[in-house]
Amino acid sequence: MTIALMPLPYAQDALEPHISAKTLEIHHGAHHKTYVDKLNAAIDGTDDAGKTVEEITKSASGPKFNNAAQIWNHGFYWHSMSPEKTEPSESLATAITNDFGSIDALLEALSNEAVNHFASGWAWLVVDAGKLKVISTHDAGCPLTTDVVPLLTVDVWEHAYYIDQMNKRPAYVKAVLENLLNWKFASDNFDRGTAWTYPA
């Protein structure tokens, strides 16, 4: 059994004009696929063959961890965006008001984290000990290795935006936060209390 490149949950051009079909073609079809190919090559014939992406992310180190975590992070990122307008569930909306004051304050915090994160990584909305929190992880850093429950993520590696917004990360973050965030996905993670699972 090998790890699969999961399909995008929407058409390649579905996020235009905010994220182009060309970006998704390269980001999903080349970057995400390369992590899958490298992990499959690394686990072939080892004790990790047959394990899930989550199991390898939680137990591996070095290149195996980097590739497994990037596979999971990208799957989570594809679902963190939606071409359709979505709303937080009642329970998530209440938590946002309690922990951030308003959805605008949450978006400002997430924007600051994503824009100011130094170099490659990920900005996340998570639940940490019952409270909503914005965090970022470096490189392949993945919340599955900690106790937080991730709700949404924004990929801030340059390959996520260089074709569309060139060097302007703030323009990319603004485009995602104002138009694409998948509050249905965030609410599903929040209401379940556990993270999404990468499709086998």
Ligand code: MN3
């Ligand atoms: Mn990426």
